[in-house]
Amino acid sequence: MGRARRSLLIPSLICAISLLLTFHNASSFYLPGVAPEDFQKGDLLSVKVNKLTSTKTQLPYSFYSVPFCRPENIIDSRENLGEVLRGDRIENSPFTFKMREPEMCHVVCRLVLDDKTAKEFKEKIEDEYRVNMILDNLPLVVPVRRLEQDAPPAYQQGVYIGVKGQYAGSKDEKHFIHNHLTFTVKYHKDLQTDSARIVGFEVMPFSVKHEYDGKWADNTRLTTCDPHAKRTVSNSNSPQEVEANQEIIFTYDVEFQESDVKWASRWDAYLLMADDQIHWFSIVNSLMIVLFLSGMVAMIMLRTLYRDISKYNELETQEEAQEETGWKLVHSDVFRPPSNSDLLCVYVGTGVQFFGMMLVTMMFAVLGFLSPSNRGGLMTAMLLLWVFMGLFAGYSASRLYKMFKGTEWKRIALRTAFLFPATVFVIFFVLNALIWGQKSSGAVPFGTMFALVFLWFGISVPLVFVGSYVGFRKPTIEDPVKTNKIPRQIPxxxxxxxxxxxxxxxxxxxxxxxxxxxxxxxxxxxxxxxxxxxxxxxxxxxxxxxxxxxxxxxxxxxxxxxxxxxxxxxxxxxxxxxxxxxxxxxxxxxxxxxxxxxxxxxxxxxxxxxxxxxxxxxxxxxxxxxxxxxxxxxxxxxxxxx
Structure with a gap:
């Protein structure tokens, strides 16, 4: 029976790996519960803005923390727990399009910078902050050409607020803002119904010092960008510098491109990595390590250990038994409870909790349930799974504790429920205080902090106690050999x-x-x-x-x-x-x-x-x-x- 199980192990692993790679290579997936939205020609498309992000500071800020153009009423979107912890702040914006109706040089607003607003823009440009936007749940990306000519473009999330550099032979570096955005909305058209689904949202940013004749009014026509004269911006225009008393006019173009990409596959281009061969190299590298270790384990188990067991079991005389060496010699001490056995039980229980969380999360992710279109879904799933896996943490810690002849199962349950989470919570609370001090949107609000504490004390802790109670009522795990009262000396x-x-x-x-x-x-x-x-x-x-x-x-x-x-x-x-x-x-x-x-x-x-x-x-x-x-x-x- 044992040989039959072992013979089925390798084919089962091969089938499992093949299934995983099939899911990985599948180009189309639907997120359960999320349906595509069909748009008719002329339907209003509302662009939402998300947080400002920077890889230099790692501190996100809400879009309207910087004096950008604002709509009449700012409406916050409802966010899940994972989005809040990521620092997402999704709000409406003044960017509105009409489906399949191109626009050229649409004026959003006009700003005159004072010292304070100029300083805010300069700081964000200096720290390389990007603006993140969302259209039909697709993030805004900037296509970046690869070195290979035939390779598809890579995508950069978000568009930089501006750039810092020299212009027109000036030796001093200045700050220039991207005040003109050329949007490209890609759609897949249904030939039967004439409806369309959005499958891409791209942008090219420009810095343009807009000019106009006469005094500014709402209907003033720009001379640098005029839809009536079919004149649009280009890199030849003078860039818009960021300085106090400077006038900045924000504009945008939008064009619509029909695409062969279907709605179910619209995330494929966004998720295209630089090179899958590197990941295959990672797998091969890891498999070489596993094969090396497996060979050593096989040698120990099949040759050395088998020989040891045969030799120990064939000893005939008491004199031969007294001459035992090796691992059998310590049989009366090998299952002696260790020092700090309570702490070991706690860490083992916590490890079981974390292992269960990781295993279930990755299984759901591989099956496509944690789609990238569901922002914050991965973090929310991990938190909830961690909470509910407290049942297994208490059970495993209590079982091990009882094997070590422990009697106070409530104490071990309490330590299991609090040691690891409390350590993480203290570090997280200190870091959150630092983020809050920087006035970043990444700081977790009080309400969310209360929700985390409720999940911990209201669900995780009781489940740990339930698991500990069930585990302690189980029969004690019996050691295969007896343990002497007096420990032997270690050579x-x-x-x-x-x-x-x-x-x-x-x-x-x-x-x-x-x-x-x-x-x-x-x-x-x-x-x-x-x-x-x-x-x-x-x-x-x-x-x-x-x-x-x-x-x-x-x-x-x-x-x-x-x-x-x-x-x-x-x-x-x-x-x-x-x-x-x-x-x-x-x-x-x-x-x-x-x-x-x-x-x-x-x-x-x-x-x-x-x-x-x-x-x-x-x-x-x-x-x-x-x-x-x-x-x-x-x-x-x-x-x-x-």
């Missing part, structure tokens, strides 16, 4: 079996299995780029699980063979130490890829990466612990103990 270890050295070595391979994909994730988060390769990510996640389990089993076996039975905490720290390398890599990424100069922005980056590394430590540590736990129970239940 002096070789230098390479030093706990610190072996723990640090153990974290290298799990990190090496994921670091290439980690680069794309960090780029998506901190450089404001799309990431939707959940098929690749899920495969890398599975490889991470296998790598953590195998490296922990290998090092645990070496540790037991050297007669060191203190494996509990070391098994957790061996794979968990990969979080240290993650944080070091994040530090390297900060200094090599990011252009952050403000202290607050740097604190935000390292604060959030510290939270991510802490979560990664809990996740990988728990995987390694359970792998080693299963391994030790398996080998000690396979030998005869007198």
């Amino acid at each position: 002096e270890q070789a230098w390479y079996m030093n706990p610190i050295f072996s723990v640090l070595i153990g974290g290298i391979l799990p990190f090496g299995a994921v670091f290439i994909e980690l680069f794309f994730i960090l780029t998506s988060i901190w450089l404001n780029q799309f990431y939707y390769l959940f098929g690749f990510l899920f495969i890398v996640f599975v490889i991470l699980i296998v790598t953590c389990a195998e490296i922990t089993i290998v090092l645990c076996y070496f540790q037991l063979c050297s007669e060191d039975y203190l494996w509990w905490w070391r098994s957790y720290l061996t794979s968990g130490s990969s979080a240290l390398y993650l944080f070091l890599y994040a530090t390297f990424y900060f200094f090599t890829k990011l252009d952050i100069t403000k202290p607050v922005s740097g604190i935000l980056y390292f604060g959030y990466m510290l939270i991510a590394s802490y979560a990664f430590f809990v996740l990988t540590g728990t995987i390694g612990f359970y792998a080693c736990f299963w391994f030790t129970r398996l080998i000690y239940s396979s030998v005869k103990i007198d």
Whole structure:
């Protein structure tokens, strides 16, 4: 029966990977519950504005925090929990189009800058802030040509407020604002009904010093941009400088282009990554690590371990039994409860909670339920899943606690419910206070903070207690061998079996299995780029699980063979130490890829990466612990103990 299961394992894995890549490569998907909207010719299209973003400061601001043109009434859109935590602030705008009716040089408004408004614009241009807009739930993008001639264009989210540079031979750098936007709305036409669906929203920005004759009035015709004379702006126009007492006139063009792209596939161009071959290289690199570790585990399990078990079980005389060496010698101490066993139970329970959240989230993402059109959906799903996975956290922590002869299950439940979330909440609260001090829209409002606390105390904590109660009522996990009352002395270890050295070595391979994909994730988060390769990510996640389990089993076996039975905490720290390398890599990424100069922005980056590394430590540590736990129970239940 066991051989049949093993024989089915490899075909099942191949089928699973093929299915994942099928989902990844599928060009069309519908988000359940979201229906396409059909527009007739002349229908009004309202553009919404979102937050201003900058990769230099990482501090988002609402669109109207800068003195742009405003509509008569500013209406805030309803946002989900994930959008609020991302700092999204979606509002209406003065940009309105009519479906399939082009416009040229439409005047939005006229502003005369004073010292304060000029300073605000200059600061935002200096920090490279971008304006984000939305039309029919599609984000505004700027097409950027690639180096290859035949390659499709890349897309930059949002349009820069302006640029800083020299003009007309001037030696001094000046600030110029993008006050003219040329929009391109792409649509897919239904030939039967003559209705159309929006499949693209692009823009080209220009800085134009508009001119006109006479005094300004609402119906004044511009000489630099006149729809009646078919005169539009170009790069040859003088740019609009940002200075006090300067007059700025905001205008836009809009053209409509028919496209062959269907509505279900309209996100494909936005999600096009630079090169899928890099992700395949990541998968191959990770698989090489897994194959290397699998070979070592197979050698240990099939040759060395099998030989050890046969030798131990064939001992005939008491003299031979007394000459035992290796891992069997510590059988009476290997299941002795570790020091700080309560803390280990808490971390294992938290790791189970985090593992369940990650697994279910990625399964939903691979199946297309977390579409990028549902902004904030990924973060909302992760938060809710974390809360409901508290049931499994309490259960696993309580089961392990009872095995260690613990009796106060309520105490372990309380620590499981509060240790990790409280640590993260304190860091998050400090970072949020810094964001609030910068008057950024990224600061979480009081109402949302209250909602987070309610999710924690009102749902997560009770579920942890329910799980702990159920787990503690289960029968105690029995050890396969008896434990002596007096612990045996651990012999002096070789230098390479030093706990610190072996723990640090153990974290290298799990990190090496994921670091290439980690680069794309960090780029998506901190450089404001799309990431939707959940098929690749899920495969890398599975490889991470296998790598953590195998490296922990290998090092645990070496540790037991050297007669060191203190494996509990070391098994957790061996794979968990990969979080240290993650944080070091994040530090390297900060200094090599990011252009952050403000202290607050740097604190935000390292604060959030510290939270991510802490979560990664809990996740990988728990995987390694359970792998080693299963391994030790398996080998000690396979030998005869007198």
